[in-house]
Amino acid sequence: MRVCVIGTGYVGLVTGACLAHIGHHVICIDNNADKVALMQSGQSPIFEPGLAEIMQAAMQAGNLEFTTDLGAGVAHGEILFIAVGTPALPTGESDTRYVEAVARGIGSHLNGGYKVIVNKSTVPIGSGDWVKRIVLDGVAERQQTIAGFDVVSNPEFLREGSAVFDTFNPDRIVLGSNSTKAIAMMRKLYAPIIARRFAEDPFLLPVPVVETDISSAEMIKYAANAFLATKISFINEVANICDRVGADVTQVAQGIGLDSRIGKKFLQAGIGWGGSCFPKDVSALIHTAVDYGYDAQLLRKAVAVNERQKLIALEKLQQVLKILKGKTIGLLGLTFKPDTDDMRDAPALILIEQLNRLGAKVKAYDPIIAQTGMAHGLSDVKVESDAVQLADGCDALVLITEWQSFRKLDYAKLGEKMISKIIIDGRNFLDPEVLTASGFQYIGIGRPTHK
Numbered sequence: 180m181r182v183c184v185i186g187t188g189y190v191g192l193v194t195g196a197c198l199a200h201i202g203h204h205v206i207c208i209d210n211n212a213d214k215v216a217l218m219q220s221g222q223s224p225i226f227e228p229g230l231a232e233i234m235q236a237a238m239q240a241g242n243l244e245f246t247t248d249l250g251a252g253v254a255h256g257e258i259l260f261i262a263v264g265t266p267a268l269p270t271g272e273s274d275t276r277y278v279e280a281v282a283r284g285i286g287s288h289l290n291g292g293y294k295v296i297v298n299k300s301t302v303p304i305g306s307g308d309w310v311k312r313i314v315l316d317g318v319a320e321r322q323q324t325i326a327g328f329d330v331v332s333n334p335e336f337l338r339e340g341s342a343v344f345d346t347f348n349p350d351r352i353v354l355g356s357n358s359t360k361a362i363a364m365m366r367k368l369y370a371p372i373i374a375r376r377f378a379e380d381p382f383l384l385p386v387p388v389v390e391t392d393i394s395s396a397e398m399i400k401y402a403a404n405a406f407l408a409t410k411i412s413f414i415n416e417v418a419n420i421c422d423r424v425g426a427d428v429t430q431v432a433q434g435i436g437l438d439s440r441i442g443k444k445f446l447q448a449g450i451g452w453g454g455s456c457f458p459k460d461v462s463a464l465i466h467t468a469v470d471y472g473y474d475a476q477l478l479r480k481a482v483a484v485n486e487r488q489k490l491i492a493l494e495k496l497q498q499v500l501k502i503l504k505g506k507t508i509g510l511l512g513l514t515f516k517p518d519t520d521d522m523r524d525a526p527a528l529i530l531i532e533q534l535n536r537l538g539a540k541v542k543a544y545d546p547i548i549a550q551t552g553m554a555h556g557l558s559d560v561k562v563e564s565d566a567v568q569l570a571d572g573c574d575a576l577v578l579i580t581e582w583q584s585f586r587k588l589d590y591a592k593l594g595e596k597m598i599s600k601i602i603i604d605g606r607n608f609l610d611p612e613v614l615t616a617s618g619f620q621y622i623g624i625g626r627p628t629h630k
């Protein structure tokens with residue numbers, strides 16, 4: 180099928196490249212000309228495992244093109260994906276100005292046959308009809324007759340760090356629309372993925388397709404992220420109680436996670452959730468509730484618990500080091516999770532800010548930032564190029580991101596470089612016995628301290 184994807188970030192580029200990989204002819208649009216030039220040369224502007232490879236293969240097969248020309252993309256596509264960002268406004272509401280600009284642009288270029296316009300961006304409930312109206316406004320301005328279009332809400336559930344895998348192995352595909360014709364085209368588009376032709380295990384049952392009205396599809400995305408964020412806040416709350424009573428939250432999580440009604444995923448206690456989706460999506464849902472006269476108390480508390488949790492490493496540093504002024508703290512990892520270069524709303528940012536405020540010197544080593552040299556939004560932190568350099572002169576280390584390579588570090592060697600051998604494991608990721616054998620005082624989240 181002929182596809183146009185507008186917005187080539189983590190979602191748009193992965194969606195475009197994966198759809199091209201399964202045989203569709205895809206044109207990806209971005210209004211960032213530098214980014215488009217980079218992609219035209221076969222390079223991915225983001226770090227996402229496997230992405231550059233499928234991009235290059237699809238480009239060589241002639242299935243994937245990049246341009247800034249929205250008109251060309253709209254003329255080409257029978258299916259037009261809107262995949263631009265929807266960040267949070269300072270009020271917590273979703274900033275839909277990029278979606279609006281794209282919808283208007285589509286309207287002013289719409290021509291040819293029937294088209295399906297897909298909201299892939301996470302947009303507030305009610306955006307389906309809103310997008311339709313903006314597109315129609317754009318069409319009306321040109322006083323043109325068009326063959327017609329429908330809007331589909333097709334929220335995205337991929338995880339940064341495994342986005343390509345997730346696109347080929349989704350748990351479900353959600354299609355929200357009141358048009359059977361549009362749904363049929365979306366099913367055709369996704370048929371190879373639904374049939375698991377590109378899945379890791381092709382013998383699994385087909386991917387479930389959830390067909391809903393537009394509002395329910397939009398709500399599914401918010402509810403899913405709000406649930407996952409709340410689940411993490413829940414286990415962090417349990418961890419904080421474990422800390423006080425001397426229980427070990429990793430054992431507690433195992434014990435409750437084996438209950439199939441609970442499930443073991445998203446029960447890892449740590450320094451809080453962040454990233455480009457959970458914070459903004461939970462606050463947007465809280466805001467939507469307020470708009471409709473409802474106080475979403477549970478969600479507000481999930482956010483409050485998370486805000487406090489982002490400072491848990493600081494609290495533990497103060498307990499063990501007392502005065503932080505003049506001390507040097509080394510952060511192992513910066514990104515909000517491993518296998519991504521995304522720093523948006525990463526818990527590390529608030530920790531860095533607070534450590535600086537208290538007069539500590541902050542250094543950090545993150546494998547992806549060391550590799551790409553990208554350190555967007557990072558100030559007041561010295562970024563080191565390896566873990567040994569990081570450890571040099573540190574009073575304590577704090578593990579921020581659970582990069583696999585951090586399990587394999589030579590902690591005895593790191594310890595030799597440090598002023599005091601203290602590690603706060605902000606993700607309960609390291610083996611306390613390995614650390615104590617290397618002479619470290621190991622402090623986890625919600626688990627007893629090991630000396």
Ligand code: NAD
Binds near residue numbers: 186336
């Ligand atoms: P992003 O910020 O990485 O990418 C957005 C892209 O859109 C940028 O490249 C930007 O240049 C481009 N853009 C902005 N305005 C444009 C315009 N008028 N025309 C063309 N291009 C334009 O965003 P993202 O992380 O890919 O997220 C996109 C949407 O998907 C958001 O609504 C987000 O909530 C949702 N989502 C994200 C994830 C994720 O893990 N990142 C997962 C699921 C859903």
